[in-house]
Structures are given as C-alpha cells and as structure tokens.
Amino acid sequence: DTAVSQTPKYLVTQMGNDKSIKCEQNLGHDTMYWYKQDSKKFLKIMFSYNNKELIINETVPNRFSPKSPDKAHLNLHINSLELGDSAVYFCASSQDMRTFGNTIYFGEGSWLTVV
Amino acid sequence: DAKTTQPNSMESNEEEPVHLPCNHSTISGTDYIHWYRQLPSQGPEYVIHGLTSNVNNRMASLAIAEDRKSSTLILHRATLRDAAVYYCILRFLSYNTDKLIFGTGTRLQVFP
Numbered sequence: 001d002t003a004v005s006q007t008p009k010y011l012v013t014q015m016g017n018d019k020s021i022k023c024e025q026n027l028g029h030d031t032m033y034w035y036k037q038d039s040k041k042f043l044k045i046m047f048s049y050n051n052k053e054l055i056i057n058e059t060v061p062n063r064f065s066p067k068s069p070d071k072a073h074l075n076l077h078i079n080s081l082e083l084g085d086s087a088v089y090f091c092a093s094s095q096d097m098r099t100f101g102n103t104i105y106f107g108e109g110s111w112l113t114v115v
Numbered sequence: 116d117a118k119t120t121q122p123n124s125m126e127s128n129e130e131e132p133v134h135l136p137c138n139h140s141t142i143s144g145t146d147y148i149h150w151y152r153q154l155p156s157q158g159p160e161y162v163i164h165g166l167t168s169n170v171n172n173r174m175a176s177l178a179i180a181e182d183r184k185s186s187t188l189i190l191h192r193a194t195l196r197d198a199a200v201y202y203c204i205l206r207f208l209s210y211n212t213d214k215l216i217f218g219t220g221t222r223l224q225v226f227p
Contacts, residue, residue, distance in 0.1 A: 043217035056214055090158045106158030
C-alpha cells in the first residue's frame with residue numbers, strides 16, 4: 001500500500017479553470033503538507049496542517065485553498081488557474097509536528113500543466 | 116531561504132563510495148542536519164539526519180564536522196539506483212516552523 005497517495009498524477013487544464021488535487025495518507029500521521037516544485041526544480045513548502053488545523057501558510061496566493069476533512073486527508077483546491085501554477089505538487093505527512101525531527105514522507109507528486 | 120551550500124553535481128562509478136559535501140556555516144545550536152534525496156520523477160525521501168555525532172543507517176552515513184559548519188553524506192557503495200538529487204537541509208526546532216527548506220541539492224550520477 002502506498003503510504004502517501006495523490007490523485008491525479010497528471011493534470012492538464014486550461015487557464016482560468018478550477019481544479020483539485022487529493023491526498024491521503026494511511027500512516028496514521030497527524031501532520032500533512034503541500035510542497036510545490038517549480039520548473040527550476042526548487043521545492044518549497046506551501047501549507048502544513050496538524051490534526052486538521054492550519055499551521056503553516058507560506059504566503060501562497062489565496063487562489064490556493066487547502067482543505068483537510070480529517071487528519072488522513074489534505075486536498076488542494078486551486079481557483080482561476082494561471083500559467084505560472086504549472087508545477088509538480090507534492091503532498092507529504094509526518095507523525096506529529098510537535099515531535100521534532102520525525103521523518104516526512106512524500107507522495108509521488110501531481111504534475112499540473114496549465115495551458 | 117536555504118542555509119546550505121552543495122555542489123551542483125557529482126559523479127561516481129557503481130560500487131564505489133560517494134562523499135557528498137554540504138556547507139552550513141550559519142548553523143545554529145538547535146538546527147538538525149537532514150538529508151533527503153529525490154529520485155527521478157518521484158517525491159523526496161528521507162535518507163538520514165543528525166545533530167552533532169556521526170550517524171549510520173542502512174542507507175548511508177552522515178559525518179558532521181566538529182564545529183558543525185559542514186557535513187558529508189557517505190554512500191558506501193553507490194548503485195545505479197542511488198542516482199538522484201541529494202538535499203542537505205537544516206531543520207528548525209520549532210513547533211510552528213517545522214518545515215523542510217530545500218536548496219538546489221547535488222545531482223548524483225552513477226555510472227555502471
């Protein structure tokens with residue numbers, strides 16, 4: 001079983017559309033994250049949630065709205081997609097943010113292309 | 116934001132040891148040194164981490180300088196599967212800022 005799974009793996013969509021990427025972890029972790037890897041391969045955190053509570057929001061445009069229905073899921077909804085949103089989005093999870101140093105497990109990524 | 120400096124790329128032959136260096140001259144006393152790697156078309160995966168002492172696990176060893184301003188990830192016998200981008204990351208000890216700040220990493224090529 002995949003520990004952190006994301007869907008869809010590939011997504012091609014037009015500018016202006018609204019799309020969602022879903023993420024689920026079956027590790028029983030309390031903390032989940034969204035990271036973005038741009039065309040230059042820089043990986044940067046976008047959001048983190050701990051037990052459904054937003055902890056980190058790295059000044060991401062408000063077109064990006066994470067939603068955590070329960071601690072095993074963290075979905076990313078993007079409104080009014082722009083060309084610059086094209087990137088690979090990685091979902092991740094860790095045991096508990098309060099337990100420092102625990103391993104962060106990443107999903108395989110969702111390749112978003114906006115045309 | 117990244118506080119680490121790594122060579123852009125390194126090469127190795129299969130079965131040989133690989134030493135991947137990382138400089139972190141501004142490291143603070145509470146920063147842990149973490150290494151993650153990203154295989155092609157995959158998400159990053161944890162490799163190893165340490166604070167002051169050298170560390171070993173089944174994947175690699177981490178050698179930390181006495182002043183903690185540099186560290187070296189050691190792959191004892193490189194395999195083709197070890198070809199990846201290796202990230203050296205300083206991780207902050209804080210509840211509200213427990214995040215990984217990735218730099219540009221070192222792209223490791225392994226030749227048969």
